[in-house]
Amino acid sequence: MPLSYLEKNKKKNLNDLFKLISFPTVSAKSEHKPDMKSCAGWLKDHLNGIGFKAKVYPTGGHPLVYAEYLVDSSLPTVLYYGHYDVQPPQPLELWKTGPFKPEVRDGYIYARGATDDKGQTWCQIKGLESVIKATGTLPINVKFLIEGEEEVHSANLPQWLKKNKKMLKADIAVVSDTAQFSKTLPAVTFGLRGIASCEVFVYGPNRDIHSGSYGGAVGNPVNILCQMVGQLHDKNNKIAIPGFYQNVKKIDAWEKKQFKKLPYNEAAYKKDIKVNALHGEKGYTTYERTWVRPTLDVNGIKGGYQGEGAKTIIPSMASCKITMRLVPNMTAKEACDKLEKYL
Ligand SMILES: [Zn+2]
The missing domain is CATH 3.40.630.10 (Zn peptidases)
Incomplete structure (x- = not known):
């Protein structure tokens, strides 16, 4: 056996x-x-x-x-x-x-x-x-x-x-690169979201400069990058890039029905990752958000001083890494082009 x-x-x-x-x-x-x-x-x-x-x-x-x-x-x-x-x-x-x-x-x-x-x-x-x-x-x-x-x-x-x-x-x-639905419920994964990734750089002065001497007169790349990142989602947590959802395939009725059949325990979901509330695109369930809706996330952000204590600078540059999860009918090139144009 x-x-x-x-x-x-x-x-x-x-x-x-x-x-x-x-x-x-x-x-x-x-x-x-x-x-x-x-x-x-x-x-x-x-x-x-x-x-x-x-x-x-x-x-x-x-x-x-x-x-x-x-x-x-x-x-x-x-x-x-x-x-x-x-x-x-x-x-x-x-x-x-x-x-x-x-x-x-x-x-x-x-x-x-x-x-x-x-x-x-x-x-x-x-x-x-x-x-x-x-x-x-x-x-x-x-x-x-x-x-x-x-x-x-x-x-x-x-x-x-x-x-x-x-x-x-x-x-x-x-x-084989998927997960079992739960310990007691095996499931067949019939689709996975794709991915598009890019990196954004914001350049300011030619060197780190003193915030006491220059602060207020020169754009701070970290502040500006954060403003840019802050505009990537609207108040309903939809991606604010114009035309981003243009080609997105609508969720089929049968898929919606199948998703609903799966056990979902929001309290356990939150407990597992220790969050008090979930946060996502308005109008969709957790599984819809994580399986069939596109998303955009900043995966890392860099800029300025991070060492011990304070350092009063306006950094010369800032950058972040962004990935977007894509669903049927989207392409990585199209998503990156739209993001670049928007930023
Ligand atoms: Zn993998």
């Missing part, structure tokens, strides 16, 4: 998952290039070890791992997608244990990548392995594509996909 195989190998599988998680595969930082390579190689070896035919493919950026277990061409083929890269773990001081030193606490694994997406990818690999070990084969053909650039917008993936279209041919694609 596949389940008893998993039960028997629980410790080994957990240790191997910990090994996978311990590679600091931060795709955004070039200093981790060697770690990306090592992790891709390790994954390839692991997949080869359990009966897959796996290979590391170089791309214009970080390598990806492709593996297949082909049983019979008359059987359906499933293509699994996952990624082994992770988001930067900063701020490090907020971690109880190192981000790449996985630890189990209260039944949860704490480490960067434990979810999103090493954990989920691992579940599928181990699930398939358990069937292979228990029955000697798989009842389907399986292909795995595990990339290393998901967290940096998969810049090199489209090109690679086009080049390897034939090899990737499948009847169904399963994305």
